[in-house]
């Protein structure tokens with residue numbers, strides 16, 4: 001039985017509490033965060049996930065559990081990782097370290113995070129749930145023989161869109177790292193790259209060749225939306241971030257030298273029923289499509305009954321309406337890959353190794369995200385085969401992340 005400790009007790013920690021209800025041999029043993037711990041601990045206890053205790057410091061939590069999870073905001077990552085490294089140095093015995101996406105806000109941060117994580121000698125798992133989505137994994141398994149006969153896929157389209165994040169720190173590019181490209185582009189780029197990676201090859205097998213990106217602030221800089229954000233403490237007139245991002249990533253198979261392309265599209269202006277993940281993969285003579293809003297369950301709530309609606313997000317993440325024809329996803333935790341990523345990471349930790357995605361993989365995704373910002377900023381295709389460009393990315397901090405988005409949006 002592995003004792004799990006979560007650092008952060010907000011939105012994503014809540015999703016993981018729900019996921020853990022479907023994972024055997026794991027106990028949610030501890031939580032540590034400035035906000036949300038008592039409610040989440042009570043919920044976990046009710047759901048018989050163990051004797052979930054609340055700890056005052058990362059060091060105390062590290063001494064009480066086997067696996068630590070960083071589920072805290074992007075701006076707090078490095079400090080938390082340094083606390084974990086110190087706790088391990090002082091004798092905390094950990095079997096695994098889980099880090100939610102995105103690994104860091106820029107490559108420098110990612111490099112430091114990887115250094116600190118590796119210093120602990122503890123196996124790691126980078127949590128990118130979309131790569132574990134059963135819809136994608138099973139489509140790939142079903143097509144494995146076809147892929148073998150016809151050749152690997154050559155085009156992947158991957159999109160995640162919703163109406164905008166739930167907490168102000170996500171909107172602020174200086175705390176989050178950017179706008180929608182940093183927040184959700186990391187999912188779509190990683191998932192797109194996975195959908196093109198030949199079966200059986202490592203997750204970082206394909207060689208990134210180039211990145212071409214366009215970003216824009218299409219909705220949330222306009223009225224009345226800008227004022228709504230301002231009321232939540234986010235000033236997009238002074239410090240804007242992109243609410244639309246389109247990234248084209250060109251990849252090369254290092255053995256066959258065949259090229260493939262990921263189109264990653266993300267937005268925070270998806271004024272539709274709720275969050276939508278849309279993936280399409282095309283290979284020679286085959287394809288598959290995933291649309292997370294296609295659900296077996298529909299609902300109707302009349303105007304007369306709408307006042308009785310308790311919480312629309314119980315039906316669908318980022319749900320935007322409480323009446324009319326509505327979509328309900330009966331098992332979002334499974335649909336989005338949250339259960340499967342635990343089922344990958346925990347046995348790997350028990351065996352003393354990294355999960356399928358490790359911190360180095362997370363850093364690779366950070367590099368690709370930074371290349372996308374650089375492409376938009378410089379209005380050109382970024383050549384990732386050029387060592388000078390790779391070196392530049394090491395210390396590059398996008399203008400949007402610096403709070404100077406007005407220069408490029």
Ligand SMILES: NC(=O)c1ccc[n+]([C@@H]2O[C@H](COP(=O)([O-])OP(=O)(O)OC[C@H]3O[C@@H](n4cnc5c(N)ncnc54)[C@H](O)[C@@H]3O)[C@@H](O)[C@H]2O)c1
Nearest residue numbers: 008009010011012033034035036071072074076100101167
């Ligand atoms: N995989 C996904 O689809 C997904 C979805 C949502 C969020 N995330 C990621 O998870 C992370 C957390 O996002 P969230 O939506 O849960 O945010 P949130 O704002 O809802 O919750 C953040 C939690 O972290 C705590 N926290 C803040 N500063 C801290 C610190 N210094 N030390 C410890 N805890 C601290 C807060 O008190 C809160 O409990 C982000 O990096 C985000 O990108 C991933």
